[in-house]
């Protein structure tokens with residue numbers, strides 16, 4: 001049942017005339033209609049033509065974790081907006097304090113939440129803290145921040161400077177200085193043959209630190225599972241070694257949980273699978289499932305203390321603000337989002353349905369030689385498409401897009417890596433909401449099966 005209006009031609013025309021959509025070439029919209037999404041309920045979305053789709057990408061970019069149409073989130077936001085919509089973040093708010101408490105209870109070792117609006121902004125906050133700590137403790141010298149090839153940390157010029165995806169970065173330079181790349185850790189495309197790839201890949205980080213000079217490196221920023229760079233689950237042994245390296249060289253570990261955060265991999269946070277102790281954790285998309293804009297930069301009491309240790313110095317605190325970090329709709333929505341995940345046991349469901357998704361994708365790999373590798377953790381899965389399994393030559397990305405297009409025509413929205421790495425935009429992405437049922441998962445992989453048959457036969 002939907003309430004999609006019969007005729008919203010005027011909306012389509014207004015969109016065509018006045019809206020600049022994200023991450024898309026607009027020339028085709030001179031002859032075809034731009035897609036306008038109108039309604040969502042549970043796992044389903046309806047577009048302006050009234051066509052129903054099963055959403056296997058949680059709003060396109062791993063966001064609507066608890067599904068569409070959650071009245072209790074809408075009601076909480078409405079009540080909060082009427083009571084107190086906004087005050088600058090130098091003051092506190094009731095939902096801000098309550099959510100910070102509930103969130104940090106689920107993040108042992110972390111205790112301070114800094115509110116802002118987007119994943120990019122949260123990452124910028126952590127970068128600024130690393131830089132300020134370098135100035136406070138090391139005369140500015142330990143200011144370099146390491147990031148990993150294939151990872152993405154956001155869209156601002158500084159986040160692109162920390163971005164390991166050349167097609168996202170190209171043409172937006174010059175970049176912010178002081179960001180240094182370390183090699184990726186995707187075993188399927190291993191740079192060497194070795195019996196212990198996880199340890200080898202982590203050791204490459206140490207090589208970079210030694211090359212740059214350990215006294216110049218202050219931070220290391222990593223995705224727990226790389227998202228847009230190809231759904232990369234780090235190999236066994238990787239994270240243990242990363243933690244050792246950070247401790248050895250006194251480097252602050254920043255985990256970017258913008259995609260993995262708040263349930264996507266079957267734990268509250270992706271890093272919690274690996275037993276690591278970060279200094280900074282950033283999160284955005286799933287924090288309020290897109291019902292309100294909210295991002296958080298969470299850190300330890302140890303980091304927090306460094307910014308208040310000398311109150312007589314007027315420069316000795318974090319001189320940063322995010323205007324809309326003071327909006328109360330975000331934490332009000334996030335509180336309900338968290339309660340839903342807990343009450344509906346969605347972490348366990350994510351683990352179970354993620355296992356089913358990987359099992360189904362592995363079965364498709366038996367049938368379709370074009371699937372070279374299946375990867376995933378929880379409801380965060382990918383299937384890399386190759387023209388030749390022996391050489392691992394990627395398929396033409398037009399064919400990857402044809403698979404996505406065919407699924408869309410069947411009424412199932414899936415994703416694919418997009419303008420990320422030259423020649424390697426060849427991984428299909430699946431990230432349905434954490435409420436997925438076995439039937440939903442099977443419907444998604446059945447559509448993929450049909451699309452692969454059509455595009456590659």
Ligand SMILES: Cc1ncc(COP(=O)(O)O)c(C=O)c1O
Pocket residue numbers: 061117118119120121123152153154155223227228256257258259284285
């Ligand atoms: C891992 C990761 N970090 C950061 C970001 C940036 O988040 P936002 O688009 O909210 O700025 C993204 C966005 O896709 C992301 O995937």
